Amino acid sequence: xxxxxxxxxxxxxxxxxxxxxxxxxxxxxxxxxxxxxxxxxxxxxxxxxxxxxxxxxxxxxxxxxxxxxxxxxxxxxxxxxxxxxxxxxxxxxxxxxxxxxxxxxxxxxxxxxxxxxxxxxxxxxxxxxxxxxxxxxxxxxxxxxxxxxxxxxxxxxxxxxxxxxxxxxxxxxxxxxxxxxxxxxxxxxxxxxxxxxxxxxxxxxxxxxxxxxxxxxxxxxxxxxxxxxxxxxxxxxxxxxxxxxxxxxxxxxxxxxxxxxxxxxxxxxxxxxxxxxxxxxxxxxxxxxxxxxxxxxxxxxxxxxxxxxxxxxxxxxxxxxxxxxxxxxxxxxxxx
Amino acid sequence: xxxxxxxxxxxxxxxxxxxxxxxxxxxxxxxxxxxxxxxxxxxxxxxxxxxxxxxxxxxxxxxxxxxxxxxxxxxxxxxxxxxxxxxxxxxxxxxxxxxxxxxxxxxxxxxxxxxxxxxxxxxxxxxxxxxxxxxxxxxxxxxxxxxxxxxxxxxxxxxxxxxxxxxxxxxxxxxxxxxxxxxxxxxxxxxxxxxxxxxxxxxx
Numbered sequence: 001x002x003x004x005x006x007x008x009x010x011x012x013x014x015x016x017x018x019x020x021x022x023x024x025x026x027x028x029x030x031x032x033x034x035x036x037x038x039x040x041x042x043x044x045x046x047x048x049x050x051x052x053x054x055x056x057x058x059x060x061x062x063x064x065x066x067x068x069x070x071x072x073x074x075x076x077x078x079x080x081x082x083x084x085x086x087x088x089x090x091x092x093x094x095x096x097x098x099x100x101x102x103x104x105x106x107x108x109x110x111x112x113x114x115x116x117x118x119x120x121x122x123x124x125x126x127x128x129x130x131x132x133x134x135x136x137x138x139x140x141x142x143x144x145x146x147x148x149x150x151x152x153x154x155x156x157x158x159x160x161x162x163x164x165x166x167x168x169x170x171x172x173x174x175x176x177x178x179x180x181x182x183x184x185x186x187x188x189x190x191x192x193x194x195x196x197x198x199x200x201x202x203x204x205x206x207x208x209x210x211x212x213x214x215x216x217x218x219x220x221x222x223x224x225x226x227x228x229x230x231x232x233x234x235x236x237x238x239x240x241x242x243x244x245x246x247x248x249x250x251x252x253x254x255x256x257x258x259x260x261x262x263x264x265x266x267x268x269x270x271x272x273x274x275x276x277x278x279x280x281x282x283x284x285x286x287x288x289x290x291x292x293x294x295x296x297x298x299x300x301x302x303x304x305x306x307x308x309x310x311x312x313x314x315x316x317x318x319x320x321x322x323x324x325x326x327x328x329x330x331x332x333x334x335x336x
Numbered sequence: 337x338x339x340x341x342x343x344x345x346x347x348x349x350x351x352x353x354x355x356x357x358x359x360x361x362x363x364x365x366x367x368x369x370x371x372x373x374x375x376x377x378x379x380x381x382x383x384x385x386x387x388x389x390x391x392x393x394x395x396x397x398x399x400x401x402x403x404x405x406x407x408x409x410x411x412x413x414x415x416x417x418x419x420x421x422x423x424x425x426x427x428x429x430x431x432x433x434x435x436x437x438x439x440x441x442x443x444x445x446x447x448x449x450x451x452x453x454x455x456x457x458x459x460x461x462x463x464x465x466x467x468x469x470x471x472x473x474x475x476x477x478x479x480x481x482x483x484x485x486x487x488x489x490x491x492x493x494x495x496x497x498x499x500x501x502x503x504x505x506x507x508x509x510x511x512x513x514x515x516x517x518x519x520x521x522x523x524x525x526x527x528x529x530x531x532x533x534x535x536x537x538x539x540x
Contacts, residue, residue: 036391037384041399302380318368 003113011119015092023255024054030297037301064244071148072241080146081242081249084139088256091132093119095263096186099273099281117273118187125186126178129264130171133219137163139253140221140228144238155237158227158308165315166218166225172323173211176330177201177268186264190272197276202269207326209269211319213295216261218311221254223300227308262292408528409488411520414471417464418487419507420519426510429483430503432457436475436484444468445475462503466492476519485519 028043028051035042043050068077098117122128137159144156178184180201181192193199202209218225229237239250266272266288273281306314358364390396400407409415420429432449448461476485487506508516526532 033388036388039387039391039396039398041391041397044399044401298381298384302384303377 007113007115008119011117012093015097015119016089019089019092019256019259020252022259023252024058026255026258026293027057027251028054029293030300033294033297034301037298058248061245061248066244066246067241069148069241073146073148076142076146077241078246080139080143081246081253083142084136084253085249085256087132087136087139088253088260091129091136091260092256092263094122094125094128094132094186095260096121096190096267096273097263098285099275101282121187122185124184126174126184126189126268129186129260130167130174133170133257133260134163134167136219136253136257139250140238143242143250147238147241149241151235151240152238154234155228155240158234159238161308162218162221162225162227162311165312166215169211169215169315169319169323170219172320172327173208173215174268175323175327176208177205179327179330179334180204186267186272189268190274193271194274196274197271200269200271205269205326205330207322209265211323211326212265212269214319216265217296217299218315220257220261220296222258222296224303224306225311226300226305227311230305258293258296259289262289262296265292408526409490410526411524412526413488413490414473414476414486416466416487416489416492416501417476417506418485419462419503420483420485420516421508421510421513423513423516426513428459428503428507429481430459430462431481431483432459433480435478435480439474439478441472441474442468442470459503463500464506465498465500466494467496467498482519 031053032042032050043053046052046056068074096116096118100114100116103113103115140159140163141156144152144154144159146152177189181189183189189201193201217223221228227233227237229239234240239247242250263285266285270288271284272288273285275281276284279287358367387396421427422429432447434447434449437445437447444465444467446461446463446465447459449457450460452458471486473486479485484506
């Protein structure tokens, strides 16, 4: 078989397996961090430091009854979680995860091969990411519409409103760095920031960075904008009628999205996998992604939700004008 | 009706200065800018991270690992009964007077006594039916020898409705006589009561 295709398949399997496992580990981290911030200790009894709680949760999810409501549209109800998880993982296919590395010589068959750590190095990486993240809207939307439940309908209405609005902010906030770098490839983004902390794009585009983070929180449905499944208002939103592993797939999709947004923020704004002083590149990007992931948990522990009308007001009357002004000023500066 | 109004005037409510709602677009804009650039959001972040470090490294967690650790209960709490022993001889304190059986308002105490070889009264059978017991505490209150008291075992779940407890089960084990705690008496404040005293908030 063609080594390129074979390598791609191996990388796909690796990314799927590792990111799914990380999604499980993310739930553990979230529970631990939230617990510490609320002066609790979180899961502590199952296994060392409660680490086997993930396995217990997984077994619970897999063995639960898979309920499909009577009046639901069966087919769409059944594929909607798969759509969510699939879009989250498809987005990861264009993100370079680590620096390009060479497999050591002592490995049989593949020793000495140079491996680029992205599944597919497409030149329009950011555009592809934005597109796939935009189609991530369909998972919650279809799930909420198919389940014949009022809370589901409300959840999908909020999905449509929130995701569509904050797509605009993501796009506009990324436009300014794209103008600076002059490329849509994430690898080019990484290569322009190769010269240490001073060359990070965050120093040139702090406003775009903040806008991208805010929009990223909204697109991954994290807490200040956690309106799609806000328990206090709409039970569980689009996921109300789901149970068992179908619900678990929504969860995996959400955590994979969080990882994707953390990766995007790390690569576009804070230097990606460029080596950082004595820290090699692959550790640098792990640290950055971990920080952004932790930031999402930290914010969830600290800040309250916003109301849906505040969300819309914030998006269209505050963030979008700032994003447009940022793009215009960047354009003028680049032109001069 | 008039009386109510006068009462309200006499109470003199303090209204908090909330600044009022902004009327003009310019005022609204100013409020947005003020809220955006005030550092209150970051104070929130600081508070949570501070608590996280306290919990992680300074052991300030509030978690009680319940089945393994238990919160101390107040001495006023009426839990499962204990039968105490005399500290000097190790003999049980109960003199078989039967007052607890007599006063029990739910008829859950059953007591049998006889004379032993020294012509001393001895308890030959003593059960409390915890399916009937309402934990009123009369038995402990009436006991002249402080023999039956309420202990610290508050988990009273059981597999059957009538769950009898025998005298021997409630009696302090002879090897744990040193750890036997004297009953503080009803109305006794908890040993940590001083710590729970707080100032009454009088501002409102």
